[in-house]
Amino acid sequence: MAVDWRQATLTGWGRSTTVSTRVAVPGDDGEVREALEAGAPVLAYGNCRSYGDAHLPCDGRGISTARLDRVVSFDEASGEIVCESGVTFARLLREYLPRGWRVPVTPGTAFASVGGAVANDVHGKNHDRRGSFGDHVVWLDLMAASGEIVRISTAEEPELFAATIGGVGLTGVILRVAFRMDRVPSAFMRIREQRISDLDAYLTALAEAREGAAYSVGWIDALQRGARMGRGILETADVTAEGGLAGEPERSLRVPFDFPRVALNHLTVRAFNEAYFRRVPANGRERISHAARFFYPLDALHDWNRIYGRRGFHQFQCVIPDAEAARGMQRLLETVSAAGRGSFLAVLKTLGGEGRGHLSFPMRGLTLALDFPCSEGVSELMRRLETITLDHGGRIYLAKDSSLSAAGFRRMYPKLGQFADVLERWDPQGRFRSLMASRLCIRGLNASGSPPDGPISVKVRPTNLEGLSR
Ligand SMILES: Cc1cc2nc3c(=O)[nH]c(=O)nc-3n(C[C@H](O)[C@H](O)[C@H](O)COP(=O)(O)OP(=O)(O)OC[C@H]3O[C@@H](n4cnc5c(N)ncnc54)[C@H](O)[C@@H]3O)c2cc1C
Missing domain, CATH: 3.30.465.10 (Uridine Diphospho-n-acetylenolpyruvylglucosamine Reductase; domain 3)
Structure with missing residues (x-):
């Protein structure tokens, strides 16, 4: 049976960039090949949970993997x-x-x-x-x-x-x-939560968690300044044999509409952060929780991205190497709080080392993720955060990104030249294209990671920044 093409509008979880294109939903290898041979450039995508444009086709079509589900x-x-x-x-x-x-x-x-x-x-x-x-x-x-x-x-x-x-x-x-x-012995986790008073205390607690717990993740109150800058809640967890393997019934809610822009402002985020910080008692607490609750707390609220309103939001996630983490995190948090844009989903984690991939994001260090609703001045803030990340030898995560510059990208990903060589060998015509690849000029780089003389092989065009989906 011939693969079917239908018109679709694709966006990322941040809803800041939108693409209208034709997509196929092949069900087996033969249909994937047919979609590939249809003539236009293509890009495979999964469930569109990348925040920016990593999964959005550029001047071509999309191949959804929704039916490759066996x-x-x-x-x-x-x-x-x-x-x-x-x-x-x-x-x-x-x-x-x-x-x-x-x-x-x-x-x-x-x-x-x-x-x-x-x-x-x-x-x-x-x-x-x-x-x-x-x-x-x-x-x-x-x-x-x-x-x-x-x-x-x-x-x-x-x-x-x-x-x-x-x-x-x-x-x-x-x-x-x-x-x-x-x-695993059970479907449950033993979780400990503790309040953290400031950034120094956070760095110490994360260093201990790295050694002492199987899992750790921190929430940070990104609006705080001065002595309370970096305060938050650190969660650590280990597998437990308690509770057995039977799952809990899943309960979830849905955000029914796009929140109006005024709903998310300095005052509401400040009130949310205060309540969120105080939900954990001053001397901490421990509980047993289903693994799904620990790993996927945000999934309990379907379509939570609508809280940021119709214009969507940008996520910034970087990693700063251990040696620079204290100074780098301080500068990032100072910049965010000075801009008055503290995001209520601010997450801090440790990473252990480089990944296997040429463009793998991790390096041994601290990673910080922040959300910013699309509004005036956010592009400028993202640029400043990119510069700070570069100053401290860090890297921005492509899965979350919608605004990194091509020059910054080249400095952050030292194996880009090797990656480009593989593309040149396996896809010399540039059949696989994405908006992100175009924005970051990923093709057309030589082994040293610099652009060759002459035009690059993929057209660069301005994307989103303040949101095409407005
Ligand atoms: C609430 C939330 C929390 C998140 N937390 C984390 C986290 O803790 N850690 C983390 O690392 N990430 C996190 N992410 C990001 C998310 O895990 C990644 O973006 C992931 O790649 C999304 O998977 P997807 O199926 O939606 O892929 P998509 O977003 O659809 O695609 C992602 C990339 O994979 C490519 N791709 C997808 N399928 C194929 C295929 N079959 N063949 C070739 N290429 C393919 C796409 O072209 C694109 O480049 C989070 C995202 C959300 C929304």
Whole structure:
């Protein structure tokens, strides 16, 4: 049966950039190849949980993996699972947690697909101990630009494998992924929450959590200045045998409409932050909670991105290496609070080291994520945050990004030249294109990561910044 193309409007979780294009939803390898051979540039995408434009096609069409959703095999002895790239973390949780298996690494939303997790080399709340998702991949089946299906791993076509892990969809369509699940004794976690008074105390507490807990994640009150700058709540967690494997019934709410712009302002964010800080008693607390609640707290509120209003928002997430983290975080927080734009979702985590991919985000250091509603002056703030990140040897995360400059990107990702060489070999015509690749001039770089003389092979055009979807 011929693959069907339909008109669709695609956006990211931040809703700041929107693309109207034709998309196919192939159900097997043959239909993916047909979609690939349709003539226009293409880009595979999963569940559109990237915040910016990493998954948005550029001058071409989209290939949704929604129907590539089969689990091919599962080995109860080794925990190795082979699944199609459209399988979501929610499905893996629902079907495998009651049997005592859980993914080794998960992002903060269960709506992400396995293909998206590979292509962004996502990290979780245990990066220090377990690395990112790509570290657990045994092999991948990739459909390259030629239509050929290549099985890739650290042993087979290792350069293409390294380019595909974190490769933001530019090396081909990931069809199947083999990775190992963890055996767990129960569906529950033992969680400790403690109030943190300021940034220095946070750095000390995170350094201890890195050594002492399996999982850790911090919320920060990004509006505080002076002595209370960096105050927040640190959550640490470990697997527990208590509670058994039976899951709790899922309860979730939905945000029914786009909040008006005035709803989210300095005063409401300040009030939210105060209440959120005080919800944990001064001497902390400990509880047992279902794994889904710990890993995916935001998923309990469907469409929470509508709280930022119709114009959407930008997320900024960077990592600053350990040696520079104290000074870098201080400058970032000072800049945000001075701009009066403290975001209520401000997350601080530690990362353990570099990923396997040429464009993997992690490095050993501290990562900070902040949301800013699209409004006047936000682009300028994002530029300042980019500069501070660069000053301290840090990196901005492509999965969240919508505004990084091409020059900044080149300085942050030192293996970009190797990545571009792989694209040149496997996709010389530039069949796989995204708005992000265009914005960051990812193609047309030579082995040293600098643009060659002459025009680059993908047209650069201005994207979003203050929001096309206004
Ligand atoms: C609430 C929330 C919390 C999050 N928390 C975290 C977190 O803690 N850690 C973290 O690392 N990330 C986090 N993220 C980001 C998210 O995990 C990533 O953006 C992830 O890639 C989304 O998966 P997706 O299926 O929606 O992929 P999409 O967003 O649709 O696509 C992501 C990238 O993968 C490519 N891609 C997708 N499928 C394929 C395929 N089959 N073949 C080739 N390329 C493909 C796309 O082209 C794109 O470049 C969070 C996002 C949200 C909304």
